[in-house]
Amino acid sequence: xxxxxxxxxxxxxxxxxxxxxxxxxxxxxxxxxxxxxxxxxxxxxxxxxxxxxxxxxxxxxxxxxxxxxxxxxxxxxxxxxxxxxxxxxxxxxxxxxxxxxxxxxxxxxxxxxxxxxxxxxxxxxxxxxxxxxxxxxxxxxxxxxxxxxxxxxxxxxxxxxxxxxxxxxxxxxxxxxxxxxxxxxxxxxxxx
Numbered sequence: 643x644x645x646x647x648x649x650x651x652x653x654x655x656x657x658x659x660x661x662x663x664x665x666x667x668x669x670x671x672x673x674x675x676x677x678x679x680x681x682x683x684x685x686x687x688x689x690x691x692x693x694x695x696x697x698x699x700x701x702x703x704x705x706x707x708x709x710x711x712x713x714x715x716x717x718x719x720x721x722x723x724x725x726x727x728x729x730x731x732x733x734x735x736x737x738x739x740x741x742x743x744x745x746x747x748x749x750x751x752x753x754x755x756x757x758x759x760x761x762x763x764x765x766x767x768x769x770x771x772x773x774x775x776x777x778x779x780x781x782x783x784x785x786x787x788x789x790x791x792x793x794x795x796x797x798x799x800x801x802x803x804x805x806x807x808x809x810x811x812x813x814x815x816x817x818x819x820x821x822x823x824x825x826x827x828x829x830x831x832x833x834x
Contacts (some may be wrong), residue, residue: 668785670777671813676763679746681717683768685709688791691771691798696787698734701726704828706730707791712737719750724828764809771798773806775815786815795825 690705700721710718719736734752738761741747749758758805759776763824772794777786790806792798809819 651740659823665783665785667783668814669782670779670786671815673762673764673775673810673813675741675746675813676680676766677746679744679763680738680768681745682711684763684766684772685711685717687791688772689795689797689825690789690823691792691825692790692803692820694787694823695821697725700702700791702732703824703826705823705825706795709738717748719752726824765806769793771806773809775810787816788815788820790820795828797825 650723678806682829687706687708689708690699693699701799703726705721705723710720712718717735717738717740718779721734721736724730725732728798736750736752738748738750739758741749741751746763748761748763750761752759760778762775766777767788772791774787774789774791775786788810790803797803807820810817
């Protein structure tokens, strides 16, 4: 039993590092998503205000996501940032699809070799903020990541940020993993 537990812990940590997410004990909670999600209103540029640790963005600042419609009805995802060491732009292009029964439960992938990951829009007003969460189950553990995205690079007021974090806390998601994204000294043309 001890070897099984050690193997499982090693597996969860390995998967967490590979998928760039924060490990937690227990299964993914069933968190409701934005009802009547309007993908057209969600399109456009969003700035990363806060997030859980995300290995793919290590050493980046000025992080943004730009969503546009592909010809096949899927959503083009253009994630962009600036390398803090070199000052060079960094981009990743992906493809998102809406959930069949709940459109706010999107799936996104950045490589044809990569399995699609969850991108659930829990709350948004489309004009100022979006709360996004992703979770994957691995036996009796899970990995998760969350983002607070804003239309304005400077973010939103503290009351809105706290309200969004409270949504996650209601479903026992530990929001102490949130870290502010550096958006200082950024230019407007990154990510286009």
